[in-house]
Amino acid sequence: MSLHVSRHPLVLHKLSQLRDKRQPPVVVRNLVTELTLMLVYEAVSDFQLINAGEQQTPIGPYDHVRIGTRVAVVPIMRAGTGMLEGVLGMLPGAKVHHLGIFREQATLQPVEYYNKLPQTVEVDVCIVLDPMIATAGTAVAAVNTIKDWGCKRIKFLSLCAARPGLERLQEAHPDIEIYVSQVDDNLSEDGYVMPGLGDIGDRLFNTD
Template identity: 45%
Template sequence: MGVTIVSHPLVQHKLTIMRDKDTSTAGFRRLLKEISLLLCYEVTRDLQLTNITIQTPLVEMESPVIEGKKLVFASILRAGNGLLEGMLDLVPAARVAHIGLYRDHDTLQPVEYYFKAPEDIVNRLIIVVDPMLATANSAIVAIQKLKDRGASNIRFLCLLAAPEGIKRFTEAHPDVPVFTAAIDSHLNEKGYIVPGLGDAGDRMYGTK
């Protein structure tokens, strides 16, 4: 399925400001919401359309709408909510799943603490969101949880990715395409993306 880098100038401009360590918590949160709108536009670019009949103020016409069941946005808590909020502004009718995972800082392995998803996800397109694809451990587990519930049409959307994370992710889920604003250099010994932007959750919520 591969990896799509969203290279739109507005995405890259906003990402640069987000990387800056002097960007405030409020500024980071606002930019993450703004960039999520642009990334959502890209990840939904090829949605299928069907025509319906409507009445404009002037005439009756055939006009396109999105075909099929509503989308599901699946947020990997807690940082995923920063992307989720902007995407829901763009697609307010989307269903939402929450997957609670945190990374054990010693083992770098994900620990699950919450999972809640719509019951009828089998035939829906699910877009899983998390700002960082670093070790990919959390993303791999989250998507497996969705597959275990019957999901088969899944896409993964992130702000930044590391080459190591992309390699592990695509080996584990070769059927799930990845959309990201940038692929950075590498992971450091603590599993952080370099040059990166730090911990997205901490920067978004001011917890560090």
């Protein structure tokens, strides 16, 4: 199954708090980090474990294991960087490659302005971070860029997605896995998820 929508009570509780427009930026940032931690927990459930040799507990020996899957985290700037702490808290050894893509307001089309992907692909999977999937123009463009780079296994993490955008992303890239906290049914005329989270970038970084 390529789409994973959380049903966990704690995720829905935290997301409901995040929706509240009264939350100050520090609370918004903390909630985004907490929600991302819970999403990434689910997203890495199929990662490979390898035996790293024998180690000792205070009582005796045990077989030490670690994650063997090589991971790159790709936050879509700027809002995706707000999710980065949550992923690195779980996967501190992951590589981080930033992509800068913004949605042109008049046309709602994606514009790439920054690409920090290296020359060669030395990872097994990319975890893409974007708190919102609205029209999915940015999401589709980001996945296009990552596939063109050469990484074919992609997991996309988002806190809240509009159903029309999800359908567009799945149609464009049916082979990726998408993990979201919740799906909202509608988009506003100017392309925002309804009821959504508002402009999550502004809320994260205390800007207008």
